[in-house]
Amino acid sequence: MSTTAETAGTTRAERKTPRREGTLRFLLILGGLSAFGPLSIDMYLPALPRLAVDLGASDSTVQLTLTAFIVGLALGQVVVGPLSDAYGRRVPLLIGLALYVVGSVAAAVSPDITLLIIARAVQALGAAAGIVISRATVRDLFSGKAMTKFFSMLMLVNGLAPIIAPVLGGQLLNFTSWRGVFVVLTGFGVLLLVVVAVAMPEPLALGNRTPARLGGVLRTYAGLLADRSFLGYALASGLMFAGLFAYISGSSFALQGVYGLSPQQFSLVFGLNGVGIVLAGQLNGRLVGRFSERTLLAAGLTVAAAGGLGVLFAVTAGLPLIGLVIPLLVVVSSIGLVMPNASSLALAEHARSAGSASALLGVLQFVIGGVATPLVGLGGPGTAVPMAATMAGFGVLALLAFLTLTRPAPQLDASLAKPLK
Incomplete structure (x- = not known):
């Protein structure tokens, strides 16, 4: 893992802030940064029909605004990760946040669909910086169990983002147009830009930086992909993220169209599952001192696979609503167990290339998640089977990736399991 110089460098970085104040500050800032993706993707989804009418575009063309964002998010992470390893976290982050604000403003004032698609791509490139650099x-700042506990704490801030964003977007449309949604996202970007500029110290010591040469960057990515354990943890988290994508994109059709819930009832179920993610994340933070991250990840993935199969059984057997809601709660809540441990284990042995490793984690999540969305709609609006099958399939695949690719990590020296000072 770390060299002596690296350990000394990170120790210097730790002393920049007091423990309690520093931890709370980074928790709020990094939680906001990691919420960029879900908020920017999901918040404007309820406005798509109105947007198509206003700009005179077909539904398929409007969908390109989502495609452009996901592609930009993936490409942006690949680029920002190595740059943040070379130049520190603050400068690439501030540039990314400024780019996000520019893209959001351009989206809000776009006169036609072509410019909106371009604006969304620019917005995504900026959002990528927040997602990569937060991890x-x-x-x-952390290693060992302290890192896993902090990832669990982050679930308090960002665990609800993918769940709340569509609901928040729908409520905004009661007061404003789709352009207003992008105005709100602009404000969110400006707020984080100011907070990072004023309150976030540079966390990456000079001695821990690596030059951003193309050959070196490519070797770093090749090395990460060749690392079986890293790939196993990354695939496990990516496949679980895809299951969450399937739930987000398909649950409204399943619960309202098939089971007859009203929009208000659906919002309650949606919110309950979001609370489940947060509670599971906090439970993970408490258990990580008693059990290893690998054990907790195995438990979370097993619960997720069982919950996904339960969802599939509920819809194919025609069980009443409660028979679907319970396994849905199980599989969605398991995100709070899986993500903190998978992220911590994936990054644990890559301190000097944390930006690049974080980028690959994010790319796999959004690429695999992008595959899940069209699968949910294969059966049409009158059935919940495609959503259930997609959630069950990705849950089982995530467990298999973990079991076949990862191996138990060597025990860390206790002195390296450090909290923020």
């Missing part, structure tokens, strides 16, 4: 910063 890499956690690795800069």
Whole structure:
């Protein structure tokens, strides 16, 4: 893992903030940064029909605004990760946040669909910086169980983002147009830009930085992909994220169209599952001192696979609503167990390339998640089977990736399991 110089460098970085104040500050900042993706993707989804009418575009063309964002998010992470390893976290992050604000403003004032698609791509490139650097910063400041506990704490801030964003977007449309949604996202970007500029110290010590040469960057990515354990943890988290994508994109059709819930009842179920993610994340933070991260990850993935199969059984057997809601709660809540441990284990042995490793984690999550969305709609609006099958399938695949690719990590020296000072 770390060299002596690296350990000394990270120790210097730790002394920049007091323990309690520093932890709370980074928790709020990094939680906001990691919420960029879900908020920017899901918040404007309820506005798509109105957007198509206003700009005179077909539904398929409007969908390109989502595709452009996901592609930009993936490409942006690949680029920002190595840059943050070379130049520190603050400068690439501030540039990314400024780019996000520019893209959000351009989206809000776009006169036609072509410019909106371009604006969304720019917005995504900026959002990528927040997602990558939030995870890499956690690795800069923590290691061992302290890192896993902090990832669990982050679930308090960002665990609800993918769940709440569509509901928040729908409520905004009661007061404003789709352009207003992008105005709100602009405000969110400006707020984080100011907070990072004023309150976030540089977490990556000079001695821990690596030059951003193309050959070196490519070797770093090749090395990460060749690392079986890293790939196993990354695939496990990516496949679980895909199951969450399937739930987000398909649950409204399943619960309202098939089971007859009203929009208000659906919102309650949606919110309950979001609370489940947060509670599971906090439970994980308490258990990580008693059990290893690998054990907790195995438990979370097993619960997720069982819950996904339970969802599939409920819809194919025609069980009443409660028979579907319970396994849905189980599989969605398991995200709070899986993500903190998978992220911590994936980044644990890559302190000097945390930005690049974080980038690959994010790319796999959004690429595999992007595959899940069209699968949910294969059966049409009158059935919940595609959503259930997709959730069950990705849950089982995540467990298999973990079991076949990862191996138990060597025990860390206790002095390296460090909290933020």
